[in-house]
Amino acid sequence: MIHLDLEQTNSFMKDAVxxxxxxxxxxxxxxxxxxxxxxxxHLLNKPLSPNNIQVLxxxxxxxx
Numbered sequence: 365m366i367h368l369d370l371e372q373t374n375s376f377m378k379d380a381v382x383x384x385x386x387x388x389x390x391x392x393x394x395x396x397x398x399x400x401x402x403x404x405x406h407l408l409n410k411p412l413s414p415n416n417i418q419v420l421x422x423x424x425x426x427x428x
Contacts, residue, residue: 376402400424 376399383398384391404423407416421427 376406 379402380395380398383401384394387394387397400423404420404425407420407423408425410416
């Protein structure tokens, strides 16, 4: 599980809102998709560890 501090959460939200605005449909669905994209991008920029891999798999990232 990812443990985020308030500053990191705010940073994710600042990145996710513009992405969600570009999408069409229900706002809560758009925000969920955008936030998942931002979190996945963040995890892929970190060194791969077993914990990060498990979180990425839970987020739906393909192992291939």
